[in-house]
Amino acid sequence: MLNNCLFFLSPAHVRTNLNSPLPPRPGPKTFHRSRARGTARRFAPRPTPPPTSPLPPAKPSQISPAAPAAAAAAAAHLAVAAYLAVSAPDFDAAAGALFGRPGGRARRAVEEGGAAALASDEADAVADQFEAAVGNSFSQTVLRGLWGDRAAAEERVRELLAVEWAAIGQSRLEMAAERIVGDGAIETWRAADEVTRAKYRLLAGEQRAREIEGKLGETIPQGNQISTPEVHKVMDALKSSCANLHSVVEDPLPAAKAAADEVLAARMDKAVDLNAGEVSNQPTACDIAGPSAPADNLDAPRKGTAASLMDWNPTARTFQWEDSPDPDGSRSPIHRPQLPSPRRTTFSPLQPADNKAKRRKARKWCALEEETLRKGVEQYGNGNWKDILTNNPDVFIGRKAMDLKDKWRNMMR
DNA sequence: TGTAGGGCTAGTT
DNA sequence: AACTAGCCCTACA
Numbered sequence: 001m002l003n004n005c006l007f008f009l010s011p012a013h014v015r016t017n018l019n020s021p022l023p024p025r026p027g028p029k030t031f032h033r034s035r036a037r038g039t040a041r042r043f044a045p046r047p048t049p050p051p052t053s054p055l056p057p058a059k060p061s062q063i064s065p066a067a068p069a070a071a072a073a074a075a076a077h078l079a080v081a082a083y084l085a086v087s088a089p090d091f092d093a094a095a096g097a098l099f100g101r102p103g104g105r106a107r108r109a110v111e112e113g114g115a116a117a118l119a120s121d122e123a124d125a126v127a128d129q130f131e132a133a134v135g136n137s138f139s140q141t142v143l144r145g146l147w148g149d150r151a152a153a154e155e156r157v158r159e160l161l162a163v164e165w166a167a168i169g170q171s172r173l174e175m176a177a178e179r180i181v182g183d184g185a186i187e188t189w190r191a192a193d194e195v196t197r198a199k200y201r202l203l204a205g206e207q208r209a210r211e212i213e214g215k216l217g218e219t220i221p222q223g224n225q226i227s228t229p230e231v232h233k234v235m236d237a238l239k240s241s242c243a244n245l246h247s248v249v250e251d252p253l254p255a256a257k258a259a260a261d262e263v264l265a266a267r268m269d270k271a272v273d274l275n276a277g278e279v280s281n282q283p284t285a286c287d288i289a290g291p292s293a294p295a296d297n298l299d300a301p302r303k304g305t306a307a308s309l310m311d312w313n314p315t316a317r318t319f320q321w322e323d324s325p326d327p328d329g330s331r332s333p334i335h336r337p338q339l340p341s342p343r344r345t346t347f348s349p350l351q352p353a354d355n356k357a358k359r360r361k362a363r364k365w366c367a368l369e370e371e372t373l374r375k376g377v378e379q380y381g382n383g384n385w386k387d388i389l390t391n392n393p394d395v396f397i398g399r400k401a402m403d404l405k406d407k408w409r410n411m412m413r
Numbered sequence: 414t415g416t417a418g419g420g421c422t423a424g425t426t
Numbered sequence: 427a428a429c430t431a432g433c434c435c436t437a438c439a
Contacts (some may be wrong), residue, residue, distance in 0.1 A: 359421090359422075359423090361423090362422085362424080383415095383416070383417085384415095384416095385415080385416075386414090386415060386416085401415070401416080402415090402416080402417095405416070405417075409417090
């Protein structure tokens, strides 16, 4: 009962209720946004939503496209901070450090907008609850019951990761692979000429190529559509190269996929394996994983884990284009399989790039970028955007000198 | 090639 | 609809 009502009360009400006798705890409940805002956010642990919610769920049309990510970020941040506070040996110290005024880390994130998604009435209310519980053992017991479920906190983090992961979308490599060997392969192969298909066979592997061309109702090798001496020469070279490749290189896709799955699983585990030390090092602005961002140590040697995709492959062999110039003018004594030069033809599994460059998605400037730009103008002078940019590559990630100029123009308005 | 100025676009109020 | 921040185009040195 108290849990169900707690989040809908003002901080003052919450403090009052925390000091009153506590009815049996029904378990984690859904945390709704205010009625006026009209959207729902899940802040408290919520394995199962209450059957009769005081507020109706928000209609999809009421939620902006960014709302799921923002809600997930807010829920994860608060769930982790709250769990850390209630699970700490010294509740008062932990709650003070995280939610106390004025310097609590979670409090600052809420009040200073370091994380915009956290700036909400609900987040304020949670921070106030923890602050009010300092020195109040009864309130601490209530909060431990509400936020002490580690699995629920981990679930909020997993949800955030899932949202962020989904937002990344497919890479161009994945899209290309999908067209060549995935569900879209049939149409891709149907539209390809014989020379291009020969390339596809190299990429897809003999077995998969047979499957795809079998579905096309054709056989391998298909009769040359283009029958010229040059095409025959290229075809022969490709067949030879293909045979050489298959004789020395294993299909890397299964191992690569397994390694990628393990890396992903390790990152998920790492993300939920939070502790107070990690929270205290959270940046408050510009959470961009740039070159100077805190390393995840993914490149460090790992015991008992699969090899990184970037590790040296002991089965790799060097091939040489047949018309590649010798640096020293002499042929290597080591025999290397010869491949036809890729410069002779200009086909690609990728769709031709759009001539019109796509507009970059607008990315808001963070406080660190603005401050660095101010100092850069002081140091290098107004108009020397290139100098400012090249001397702060870790801050201006993805920015152009032109962007700095535009931003400075906006800041001067 | 780097910069300035004007215009365009998407998001917000 | 008006406003704004961020991005892009084009001219110029």
